[in-house]
Amino acid sequence: MIENSKCECGHNNPVGTILCEHCGKPLDDSITHKDDLVQEMRYEGKARRSQTAQTSPFDLIWNFFSSVKVAIILIIITLAAAGIGTIFPQEVFVPSSDPASYYEKHYGIWGKLYHSFGFSDMYSSWWFVLLVSMIGISLVICSLDRVIPLYKALKNQQVVKNVEFIQRQRISHSERIPGEEKEQKIDQIARELSKRFYHIRRENGALLAEKGRISRWGPYINHIGLIIFLLGLLFRYIPGWYLNESIWVREGEVKNVPETPYYVKNERFIMEFYEQEKTPESLNDEDPVVKKYQTNAVLYKKDSRTGKLKAVKKYPIIVNDPLKYNDLLLYQSGFQTGLLDQITFKVTEKKSKTELGTFTVNLNKIRRDQVYQVGNLTVRPLEYYPDFALENNRPVTRSQEPNRPAFIFEVKEKGEETGEKSWVISGTNFENLMAENQYSIDLAKLHTVNASGLMVRVDRSLHIIFIGGMIFMVGLIMGFYWHHRRVWVRYSNGTLYVGGHTNKNWFSFCNELSGMEVFRGYDLRPTKK
Amino acid sequence: MEQLMENLLFCTFFLYLIASLAFVMGISKDKNHNNEQKKKRWGNIGIGLTIVGVVFQTLFIVTRMMIGGHFPTSNMFEFIAFLCYAIAIAFIVIYFIYQTVVLGAFVMPLAVILLAYASVFPKDIQPLIPALQSYWLPIHVSTAALGQGAFAVGFIAGLVYLIKSAGNQKEGKNAFWLEVTLVVVLMFLGFSLFHLAFGMVDYEAKFSHFVDGEANVQEYSLPPIVSPANSQVIQLDSFPGLDEPLFEAPVWMKGKEAASKLNSVIWSVIAGLILYGVLRLMLHKPLRMALYPLVKGLDMDLVDEISYRSIAIGFPIFTLGALIFAMIWAHEAWGRFWGWDPKEVWALITWLFYSAYLHLRLSRGWHGLKSSWLAVGGFIIIMINLIAINLVITGLHSYA
Numbered sequence: 001m002i003e004n005s006k007c008e009c010g011h012n013n014p015v016g017t018i019l020c021e022h023c024g025k026p027l028d029d030s031i032t033h034k035d036d037l038v039q040e041m042r043y044e045g046k047a048r049r050s051q052t053a054q055t056s057p058f059d060l061i062w063n064f065f066s067s068v069k070v071a072i073i074l075i076i077i078t079l080a081a082a083g084i085g086t087i088f089p090q091e092v093f094v095p096s097s098d099p100a101s102y103y104e105k106h107y108g109i110w111g112k113l114y115h116s117f118g119f120s121d122m123y124s125s126w127w128f129v130l131l132v133s134m135i136g137i138s139l140v141i142c143s144l145d146r147v148i149p150l151y152k153a154l155k156n157q158q159v160v161k162n163v164e165f166i167q168r169q170r171i172s173h174s175e176r177i178p179g180e181e182k183e184q185k186i187d188q189i190a191r192e193l194s195k196r197f198y199h200i201r202r203e204n205g206a207l208l209a210e211k212g213r214i215s216r217w218g219p220y221i222n223h224i225g226l227i228i229f230l231l232g233l234l235f236r237y238i239p240g241w242y243l244n245e246s247i248w249v250r251e252g253e254v255k256n257v258p259e260t261p262y263y264v265k266n267e268r269f270i271m272e273f274y275e276q277e278k279t280p281e282s283l284n285d286e287d288p289v290v291k292k293y294q295t296n297a298v299l300y301k302k303d304s305r306t307g308k309l310k311a312v313k314k315y316p317i318i319v320n321d322p323l324k325y326n327d328l329l330l331y332q333s334g335f336q337t338g339l340l341d342q343i344t345f346k347v348t349e350k351k352s353k354t355e356l357g358t359f360t361v362n363l364n365k366i367r368r369d370q371v372y373q374v375g376n377l378t379v380r381p382l383e384y385y386p387d388f389a390l391e392n393n394r395p396v397t398r399s400q401e402p403n404r405p406a407f408i409f410e411v412k413e414k415g416e417e418t419g420e421k422s423w424v425i426s427g428t429n430f431e432n433l434m435a436e437n438q439y440s441i442d443l444a445k446l447h448t449v450n451a452s453g454l455m456v457r458v459d460r461s462l463h464i465i466f467i468g469g470m471i472f473m474v475g476l477i478m479g480f481y482w483h484h485r486r487v488w489v490r491y492s493n494g495t496l497y498v499g500g501h502t503n504k505n506w507f508s509f510c511n512e513l514s515g516m517e518v519f520r521g522y523d524l525r526p527t528k529k
Numbered sequence: 530m531e532q533l534m535e536n537l538l539f540c541t542f543f544l545y546l547i548a549s550l551a552f553v554m555g556i557s558k559d560k561n562h563n564n565e566q567k568k569k570r571w572g573n574i575g576i577g578l579t580i581v582g583v584v585f586q587t588l589f590i591v592t593r594m595m596i597g598g599h600f601p602t603s604n605m606f607e608f609i610a611f612l613c614y615a616i617a618i619a620f621i622v623i624y625f626i627y628q629t630v631v632l633g634a635f636v637m638p639l640a641v642i643l644l645a646y647a648s649v650f651p652k653d654i655q656p657l658i659p660a661l662q663s664y665w666l667p668i669h670v671s672t673a674a675l676g677q678g679a680f681a682v683g684f685i686a687g688l689v690y691l692i693k694s695a696g697n698q699k700e701g702k703n704a705f706w707l708e709v710t711l712v713v714v715l716m717f718l719g720f721s722l723f724h725l726a727f728g729m730v731d732y733e734a735k736f737s738h739f740v741d742g743e744a745n746v747q748e749y750s751l752p753p754i755v756s757p758a759n760s761q762v763i764q765l766d767s768f769p770g771l772d773e774p775l776f777e778a779p780v781w782m783k784g785k786e787a788a789s790k791l792n793s794v795i796w797s798v799i800a801g802l803i804l805y806g807v808l809r810l811m812l813h814k815p816l817r818m819a820l821y822p823l824v825k826g827l828d829m830d831l832v833d834e835i836s837y838r839s840i841a842i843g844f845p846i847f848t849l850g851a852l853i854f855a856m857i858w859a860h861e862a863w864g865r866f867w868g869w870d871p872k873e874v875w876a877l878i879t880w881l882f883y884s885a886y887l888h889l890r891l892s893r894g895w896h897g898l899k900s901s902w903l904a905v906g907g908f909i910i911i912m913i914n915l916i917a918i919n920l921v922i923t924g925l926h927s928y929a
Contacts, residue, residue, distance in 0.1 A: 039894060068892040072885050079881040086871040086918075123869045244865075274656040289656045319659035320862045331864040455864045465866070469853045476845035504841070504891070507834050508626060526830070 009162070019045025022158055024165030036170045041501055043146055044153035050145045066145040071138040078131050081122065088114050091121045136230045139223045147220040154213060159203035166488045166499035171510060173522040174497045182491045188518045189489055189498075196512065198487070207489040215503060218479020225472030232465035243458035250339060251449040253364065254300065254309070257456055262328060263309055267296040269335055269450040293332050294318045295452040299325055317454070327458045334453025340402040342447035345424065347374045347411070348440050358444055363402050376414045377439070383408040388425055411439050485509050500524065530596055537589035538610070538648075544582030545617065545641045551575035552633035556823050572630035579617055579624075579637060586614045597654035600667035604655055608670065609647035609915070613640045615671075615678025619839065623682055627835055631827055636685045642714065645721035649793075665858035672850025673876070677911050679843025680883070680904075686836035687904030689824055693832065694898060696821030703898065704817060710905055711816045712805050719800025720793065727751050735763035736788075747789050751796050757788035833897055836904050837890060844883055851876040875914035882907050 005013040011022035018028045018040045031040060050066035064070060088107055096102035103111035103120060118125050166172060177185060186207055190200045198209035236242040245258040249266040256263050272292040295317045300309040315323040323330040344360045359372035359379055363386070372379040385397040388406035395406065405426050412419030422434060422441050434440075485502045498519070502509040506526035513524050555571030590611070593601040601607040620636045623629075657666075688710065695703035727750055734749040738760035747757050753765070756774035765773070778788035805816070812819045824832075855876065856866035867873060886903045889895040895903070 042892075068888055072888050072893070075881050075885045075888070079878050079885070082874050082878055082881070085869070086874050090869055092869075290659060291656065292662075293659050320663040320665075322861070322864065329864065333864070457864045462860070462866070466857075469856070473845065473849055473853065476848060480841045480845055505834060505838055507831050508838075 014047045016047030016051050017045060018047075019165065020162065021046070021153065021156065023160065023162040024158070025162035026164060026168065034168075037165070037168050038170050041169075042503075043150050046149035046153045048145050048149055062141055062145070065134075065138045065141040068142060071135070071142055074131060074135050074138060078128075078135065081128060081131065084119055085122045088120065090123065094120075132230070136227060139227055139230075143220050143223045147217075150216060154216065157208065157210075159201050159208040160206040161208075161488050161490060161499075163490065163492055163497055166490055166497040169488070169499035169501050170506065170526045171500035171513070171524050172498065173519075173524055174495050175522075176494050177491075177496050179491075179494065182496060185496060185518070186489055186491070189487075192516045192518050193487060196516075198485075205491055207487070209487040209489075210485070212482040212484045214478050215482035215484040218475050218477070218482070220475070221478060222472045222475025225468050225470070225475055227468070228471060229465055229468030232461040232468055235461035235464060236459070238460075241458075241460040243456060245456040246333060247454050247456060248334075248336070248451045249295075249297075249454060250341065250364070250451045252341075253451075257328070257330070260328060260456075260458075261302045261304070262312075262325070263300040263302060264330060264454065265298040265300065266452050267298060269337075269452045270294040270296070271335065271337075292318060293335060295332055295454065297323055297330065297452075297454075299323060299328075299330070317452075322457075327460055329457040329459075331455040331457065332452065333455040336451045336453070338448045339451050340405065340446055341449040343405065343443060344445040344447070345379075345409075345441050346444040347377060347379065348442065350438060350440050356439070360447075361407070363405065378412050378414070378419075379441070380410045380412070380419075381407055382410050382421065409441055411441070483509065485512075487513070498522070498524075530592065534589060534592040534596060537585055537592060541582050541586040541589055542641065542644050544578050544585060545613070545637055545644060548575050548578035548582060549634065549637035549641055551578055552630055552637055553823070555630040556634050558822060568630050572628070572633070575630065575633045575637070576621065576624050579621060579633070583614065583617050583621065586610075586617070590614070593654065599657050599662075600671075601654075602666065602670035602674070603657060603661055604650065606647050606650040606652050608674070609643055609650070611671065611674050612677060612681075612915075613644045613647065615674040615676075616640045616643070616681045617678075618675065619678040619682045619843065622679075622842070623835060623839055626838070627831070629831070629835060631689060631824055631832075632682070632686060632835060634823060635689055636682055639681065639685055639714070642718045642721070645725075646717045649721055649724045660862055663858060663862065665854065665861065669850060669854040669858050672846055672854055674850070676843045676845075676847025676850050679839050679846060680907055680911060683836045683839035683843065683904045684908035686832055686839060687901035689827070690829060690832045690836060690897070690901040691905070692817055692820050693824045693827055693829055694901075696817040696824065704815075706902075707817050708815055711820075712801055715804045715808075716797045716801025719802075719804040720797035722804075723751065723796055723800045732766050732768070734765045736760040737763055747786050749789050749792060751792060753789075753792055754795050755788055755792045760788075829897070833900060836901060840883060840886065840904060840907070844887065847883070848880060852880060871918050872914065875910070875918050879907065879910050879914060882910055 005015055005017055005027065007013060007020035007023060007025055007027060009020060009023040009025065011020055013021050013027065018031065019025065019037070020027055024045070026037065026040070026045075028040075031037070037045075048066070050063045054063075088103065088111060091099045094102055099120060100112075100115055103115040105111075107114065114120055122128050167174065182205070186202075186205065190202065190207060190209070193209040194200050196211075198211045201208045201210075243259055247255055247258065247264075249255045249264060251266050251268055254263050254265040270292065271290060271294075273288040274291045297315055297317050298311055299313040299315070301312045302309055313323065313325050317323050317330055317332045319332050322332070340363060342360050342362050344358050346358045347356045348354065349356055356377060357374040359374050361372070361381065363384075366381055366384050368381065370381060383395070383406075385395055385406040386400050386402045386404075387398040388404045389396055389398050407424045409422045409424065410419045411422055420434075420437050420439070422437060422439065424441050424443065426443060483502050483505055486500065488497075488499045490497045500509060500513060510524050510526050513519055514522070551571050552575040555568045555575060590601055593607075602611050616636065617640050620633065620640075624633065688707075691703065691707045691710075695701065695707050698704040732750060732752065734753045736747050736749075736753070736757050738745060738747065738757040746763065747760070752768035752771050753774045754771070755776055755778050756762075758777050758779065760777070762773070778791050808816060808819075855873070859868065859873075860866040882903075886900070886907060889903065890900050
């Protein structure tokens with residue numbers, strides 16, 4: 001470090017300055033032996049906050065995160081961790097409710113280790129989230145540490161630069177020319193450079209030409225975009241900002257959309273296949289390829305005062321085209337076909353074997369007080385077991401799915417006080433049990449429907465995430481498709497000094513300058529001299 | 530129409546091939562003195578052929594789209610062919626910035642090798658499953674591929690730099706790994722050649738086995754060194770020295786036709802090594818030394834800059850295609866913009882890797898050798914994502 005930061009041009013520089021803020025003269029002893037100033041030019045030789053010795057805890061943290069080296073290490077660790085996470089499928093993709101034994105069973109000892117180290121659910125693990133957060137902090141601090149001094153330096157650029165500064169640029173040339181030609185020469189340089197869209201500034205016979213400065217802001221803008229993106233991810237944790245549910249809706253059914261005032265009706269589920277002759281022969285022996293999954297849905301909103309449902313949107317939901325209503329999104333995500341929906345029974349008078357008629361039970365709307373009229377009989381469901389089984393000789397239901405529906409009906413003749421009980425169990429004949437019964441009830445017909453699996457999403461931070469992504473792209477484009485190029489010209493003691501600097505792509509810069517008439521015969525190659 | 534499409538593809542292949550030869554002619558040594566002029570002439574021919582090749586491939590894509598009714602980037606054959614297209618386009622852009630003939634002599638052969646490799650996969654036009662039916666298919670896949678094409682040019686420029694700096698070294702880490710990299714490239718070529726050869730004699734082997742309780746038949750087009758786990762032979766054409774598969778694939782490899790793919794990987798390694806052996810015997814020296822004279826006169830800083838420039842051009846395009854467009858489409862199709870699907874993760878890994886590259890280069894001054902090795906490493910990650918993730922790991926993206 002230098003003790004005296006006053007430059008020979010008279011400017012007082014902050015401690016840590018490498019190139020004089022005013023004239024550009026190299027100040028630091030450590031760089032006097034260097035071939036060129038490429039490294040030092042990166043932040044215009046300005047003193048950065050992180051490089052001025054300070055020892056408060058805040059400064060220590062600041063200095064740690066302001067290092068690009070730290071940022072790169074964080075990136076590499078994240079990269080490696082993300083890679084490890086793909087060796088075996090993540091838990092969310094595993095079709096098992098007991099992941100621990102699943103990994104061991106399918107992937108052996110490695111699977112067991114993988115699971116016990118937490119790699120099987122690593123993307124939501126605390127340490128992975130911590131890594132990403134640290135990258136976020138690094139983005140903020142790295143950017144602030146550099147962009148402020150850089151902005152100040154570029155804003156206060158001086159036209160007249162120290163001769164040593166010009167000579168030690170990576171592209172530089174000097175030639176002796178007579179004093180009376182110098183004005184004409186510099187005029188010509190200015191003319192030709194401005195033809196190439198350089199912005200020209202002249203002062204005391206010196207010249208500074210500059211273009212593409214926005215390239216320098218690219219990295220900072222893309223970092224801002226990334227920070228907004230990461231914040232968008234954080235905002236998901238605000239209550240009500242993120243919803244991830246799924247529901248099954250049968251055809252004809254109206255179902256509440258979880259955690260919202262909305263209801264959705266599945267009018268019809270449609271599955272289409274490609275015509276077989278359209279698929280190539282080689283595939284013909286395989287299953288037909290599905291062309292379309294579609295749910296014709298109607299979205300209703302419940303009026304909070306009257307409690308009535310009002311249709312707000314009718315939409316055919318297909319894969320890649322969800323139903324959108326305000327923040328709510330409904331996606332086609334699955335289907336079930338042939339679900340039992342209604343059963344038709346027929347009632348027979350046993351002695352005469354005359355059919356008295358039929359009645360239909362809607363399994364989803366079955367109620368105890370419901371009464372079916374069959375001729376002059378009334379039939380009432382006393383019990384309903386959707387998934388019938390016997391446990392200790394008592395009837396139970398194993399689930400609410402109608403896998404093996406069983407019923408106890410009460411059949412009453414008109415005017416009678418008590419009726420007779422009648423068992424109907426699908427797949428079983430109970431005739432002997434109810435031998436004294438006058439009427440028998442039998443299955444006549446099964447009615448099936450399809451059901452659609454709908455994914456329910458609300459993601460209010462999506463716009464923020466999207467805006468972050470766009471800002472990131474703008475920053476990248478500015479940074480990579482523009483180049484900050486500068487040319488300094490100065491005449492001193494009979495010699496014309498020309499120096500050039502670009503933040504990247506030296507050969508393109510050299511090609512541009514070498515193609516100019518005024519620089520003919522100059523050696524402007526960016527080789528290390 | 531199908532015939533026209535096949536002819537167009539063949540023409541594309543042929544044009545890329547002779548473009549490669551033209552570029553090689555341009556840089557090969559000559560007794561004459563007007564080397565620069567010769568280089569320029571052959572360079573013009575080479576770039577002209579490349580452009581015509583790109584035009585033919587554009588026509589191929591258009592024809593295939595007319596036949597299939599969708600943009601042809603929906604399976605391995607279509608995607609790898611498109612990647613070649615992207616590489617050719619990225620090369621044309623870089624060529625017009627830097628006019629380097631040497632680069633063409635290395636990039637265009639890569640396009641040829643990859644196009645040959647693409648044709649190993651089934652070329653049928655397959656109907657699109659519902660998840661792929663979206664205008665985001667062409668937008669997302671083509672931008673991602675264009676970005677990768679630019680990365681590929683960066684990789685080749687890095688490789689050229691390595692040949693120039695380590696090509697004439699007898700030993701050393703750089704020399705060794707450079708040779709290994711070249712052998713890996715040869716594996717792609719060797720595998721394509723083997724596949725072509727066995728295709729010509731209609732080699733076939735079939736195995737029946739169970740995947741998650743469902744009966745399944747796996748077909749092999751190369752002699753089975755490895756068979757599916759717990760499988761029965763249905764058909765096994767004879768191949769000298771291979772009466773039965775040597776071993777079974779591990780049980781956990783459950784992707785679609787995983788064992789057959791593992792078999793292909795093993796054959797690629799064998800083919801690459803055989804090809805390398807033959808070349809080595811013919812040339813009497815390591816491959817890097819044989820290539821060294823081609824790049825001898827090159828300015829190393831220039832190649833270094835080309836490598837960086839290609840990656841810098843590719844990075845925003847890749848970000849847009851492989852991450853941003855991907856997220857928008859994933860949101861439309863699956864209801865979440867990010868789901869840690871293996872392909873997504875590897876796109877992120879690629880992106881993180883190249884951002885590390887850019888930071889190391891721009892902030893830490895990693896130029897030259899280090900930077901070139903990173904360019905090679907980045908392309909290896911892209912290839913892992915393309916081949917290993919699509920073929921070996923099951924996920925939402927395993928369409929092929």
